[in-house]
Structure formats: structure tokens, C-alpha cells
């Protein structure tokens with residue numbers, strides 16, 4: 001690549017967020033206009049390239065895509081794609097977009113910084129070998145998304161514990177699979193459940209224990225995505241559930257609202273729950289894990305130590321647990337919203353730079369893809385700085401607030417901003433945007449039920465918006481976090 005190149009648009013990040021940005025850009029650009037796609041990894045796929053091998057999508061695969069690009073899998077609708085299938089589909093999305101617009105791939109390059117001068121964004125990137133490249137573009141989309149890092153093994157004092165990260169060790173095929181020593185899973189979220197499920201189904205009878213922290217509840221897949229004809233009669237289009245959830249939340253009653261959702265839409269296996277992070281699990285998976293676990297401990301792991309010839313687990317409550325020497329300890333303590341990144345707004349004051357990350361979140365459901373899809377439309381429509389969307393510092397809220405408050409706040413934020421968008425665009429433009437929004441989970445349901453849900457939103461969103469605004473203001477004040485429209489946008 002020569003040292004200076006000119007493009008219409010530069011997208012940083014080739015995960016689901018970046019590919020959605022690219023998809024939308026391809027709807028506005030002419031065939032001869034050029035986009036450059038920068039990613040430090042060596043291909044499209046984002047975090048899926050490095051995560052543990054037994055991960056599976058927790059929503060039906062069709063809802064993990066760029067725009068409305070369809071999957072080529074040929075499997076039934078409810079199929080939960082595995083890691084290889086997800087990576088292949090994301091590559092297929094990139095290939096599909098390249099049919100419509102010229103994309104230059106700059107893989108293996110780290111985005112360093114950008115400055116806007118006279119309507120041009122000047123972007124500096126480095127290759128691993130230290131080769132510097134400057135890109136000039138009319139607009140820049142930083143689709144860092146979740147910035148998920150691979151998990152490290154826990155550092156434990158005991159020399160008799162075999163501490164591993166699921167990202168480093170393949171629990172299906174590794175040395176761990178060959179041994180029959182007990183396994184201690186630390187963390188009761190999605191990774192913990194995936195790990196427990198993989199072990200319990202592959203090696204029935206093996207001792208698997210779980211340290212579950214405060215306990216996590218999950219959305220029940222059976223209720224959110226009923227199969228076959230049941231889609232006509234049971235379940236509820238998720239947008240209706242989200243709207244109801246946001247209506248119930250007032251910025252102070254997170255426990256009450258989480259319990260309402262858990263009762264009506266959730267599934268869980270621990271005696272109590274204090275966490276919810278939008279992960280989905282079926283009743284059957286839940287039951288298989290619950291039946292297969294040897295012991296569930298509602299506490300946090302502090303260390304495993306060797307004392308007087310034996311080993312024990314030290315817990316946060318100061319309780320201890322016997323630890324069988326040679327046992328495996330798998331770190332499933334989670335990787336979402338764990339980083340500490342400098343603050344940046346979702347848009348620059350000119351509207352030429354869009355940034356999708358956790359410090360300035362606008363459309364969080366589910367994760368980075370929708371924000372990339374919806375905000376890139378606003379960018380190309382010249383509306384990014386014109387609509388006073390609320391932006392939440394989710395990293396800050398994660399640190400300052402109980403987990404349940406985070407989930408409900410993200411819901412309120414999503415509903416408020418969607419309403420602002422609906423109000424600020426013509427209904428034709430808004431509907432056109434939604435018509436290619438493949439991440440919209442309502443698409444699981446038959447058309448009449450989806451239309452009913454859409455009609456309900458259009459009828460009620462203005463009235464609900466005032467309530468969501470008060471909720472978000474309450475959250476900002478109560479936890480001292482940034483949750484407001486951008487000042488200079």
C-alpha cells in the first residue's frame with residue numbers, strides 16, 4: 001500500500017459492527033467510490049477469530065449478519081451457528097458488500113489516530129512491522145465495537161491447580177479432555193454456561209463445579225424464539241418486550257424490573273441471580289447444565305492455595321472449599337465492558353467521524369452491530385449531529401452501578417434513541433432503514449405480528465419518550481455517569 005491514499009470512507013474494525021457500517025456505506029456510495037477497511041487482525045470476523053472453540057451464537061444465526069445479508073448455511077432457522085460458521089458468514093458478508101462497492105482491505109494494521117482538517121479526515125495506521133500509512137477520507141467510522149480481548153488464565157498461588165483460559169485451551173480436544181480431573185468453572189455467565197455445557201455433554205460423569213458469583217439469569221430462548229407454528233401463538237416480538245421493560249424502569253427500580261423480566265422471560269440455574277447481560281440459553285441447555293453440575297457456589301474466587309499438604313479454594317466471603325490437586329480451573333469471568341479506554345464521543349462535532357465503542361453508547365441492542373447500522377445511516381444522511389441522541393458511558397456505569405441497573409438503562413437508552421430517530425426522519429426514510437435491518441429480532445415472528453409490533457411502536461414512542469428521558473436523567477444523577485446528549489454535536 002502506498003503511503004498516502006484517498007478514500008470516500010474509512011471503516012476501522014471488521015467485526016459485526018464494522019461490517020454493518022460497511023453494508024450501509026455501500027447503500028449510499030457509487031460503485032466507483034472507494035472504502036478502506038482497516039483491522040489489526042488479519043481477516044474479517046472480529047472477536048470470533050480468537051474466542052474459544054466451543055462458542056456458539058446464542059441467538060438464531062440469521063440475526064447475526066451485516067444489513068440483511070442472508071446466510072448460506074442451509075440449516076433450520078433455529079440453528080445456533082458455531083465459531084467456524086460465524087467466521088465464514090462474516091467473510092461472506094464482506095464478499096457480498098464488495099460486489100456493490102470498491103473495498104480496499106488493510107488487514108494487519110492498527111488504527112492510531114485521526115484528525116479532521118477542512119472536511120478531510122487524516123487517519124494514521126501502523127502495520128505490525130511498524131510501517132506507517134496515512135489515509136485521507138471524507139468520513140471515518142471507528143467500529144471498535146466491544147473491544148473484547150481474549151481472557152487470561154487466573155493467576156493462582158497453588159502449584160497443584162491447572163489454571164487455564166477457555167480461549168487458550170480447547171476443552172474438547174486438549175490435555176484437559178484426556179484427563180479426568182475435576183473442573184472448576186469460575187464465572188456463571190455465557191462463557192461459564194458454554195464451558196459447563198461442553199464438558200457435561202462431552203464427558204458425562206466428570207466432576208464439574210461452578211463458582212457463580214451472584215448468579216446470572218438468561219433470556220429463555222424457548223420463550224424469545226418459539227419454533228414452527230408456535231411463532232404465531234406464543235412468545236412476543238422482542239421490541240414489545242423491550243418497550244414494556246423500558247416503560248417499567250424509572251432509573252431507581254432495577255431489581256423489581258429485572259425480577260419481572262426474569263419471571264416472564266428468563267431461565268437460570270443458581271438459587272439466586274444478581275447478573276443479567278442479555279445472553280440467551282434454552283430451558284434444555286439450562287437443565288442439562290443444572291443436572292450435570294456437581295456443585296454450585298454462590299461466591300467469588302479469590303485464590304487457590306496449598307497448605308499443609310492439601311489445597312483449598314479461598315472465596316471472597318472468606319469461606320474455603322476443598323480443592324483436589326490437579327483440578328482444572330477455567331477462567332470464565334467475562335470480557336464485556338471490562339476495558340478502560342479514554343472517553344470519546346460517538347460523533348465528532350463536524351459529523352465526519354463516527355465512533356462506536358462503550359464510552360458513548362447510543363444503540364446497544366444487541367451489542368455493536370445495531371449502533372453501526374443505524375448511526376452509519378445517520379452519518380450518510382447528514383443527521384449524525386442533528387439528532388440529540390442520548391449517549392451513555394457504559395464503562396462508567398458498569399463500574400458505578402449494580403449490574404441490573406446497567407441492563408435496564410441500556411434498554412431505556414435504546415428505546416429513547418430509536419424514538420428520536422423515528423421523529424427526526426420522514427417515516428419513509430425510517431421505514432427504509434428498518435427494511436434492511438437484519439439484526440432486528442422481531443423478524444423471527446410472522447409478518448402480521450411484526451407489523452402489529454411496529455404499529456404499536458409508532459403509536460406510543462412519543463408518549464414513552466418523556467418517561468425514558470426522565471429515567472436516563474435519573475441514572476446520570478444517581479450514579480454520576482455521563483448519560484445525556486453530546487454537548488457540541
Ligand SMILES: Cc1cc2nc3c(=O)[nH]c(=O)nc-3n(C[C@H](O)[C@H](O)[C@H](O)COP(=O)(O)OP(=O)(O)OC[C@H]3O[C@@H](n4cnc5c(N)ncnc54)[C@H](O)[C@@H]3O)c2cc1C
Pocket residue numbers: 012013014015016017018038039040041045046047048051055056057058059064109110111112143144145146147148190191335336366367368369
Ligand atoms: C465469548 C463471547 C460470546 C459472545 N456471543 C455472542 C452471541 O452469541 N451473540 C451476540 O450477538 N453477541 C455475542 N457476543 C458479543 C459480541 O462480542 C458481539 O456481538 C460482536 O461479535 C462484537 O462485534 P464488534 O464488531 O462489536 O466487535 P469485535 O468483534 O471485537 O470487532 C472489532 C474489530 O475492531 C478491530 N479493532 C479494534 N480496535 C482497532 C484498532 N485500533 N485498529 C485496528 N483494528 C481495531 C478488532 O481487531 C476487531 O476485529 C459474545 C461475546 C463474547 C466475548
